[in-house]
């Protein structure tokens with residue numbers, strides 16, 4: 407796992423907006439739910455050692471496209487998302503530290 411590489415991706419917003427306009431936001435949101443489900447399935451297969459990496463990456467990519475579409479549909483700005491990401495990761499760090507402390511107190515590590 408590489409921690410220093412960030413996900414910097416390019417999306418064709420013009421094409422995505424055209425597609426949202428053509429099919430409607432409701433259908434696009436349903437498709438996003440379906441794509442998230444497909445990624446969920448690949449993650450489950452990975453846990454069972456039955457997935458192929460390219461299938462997982464394909465479904466991961468589908469979900470990222472959907473996330474971009476949802477951000478366009480709901481006018482979600484990067485700054486809003488960044489704020490939540492920082493909050494959630496900070497909270498996760500705090501929870502992890504508490505968990506490690508608890509394990510140490512129990513003599514499990």
Ligand SMILES: [Mg+2]
Nearest residue numbers: 441444465468
């Ligand atoms: Mg898919």
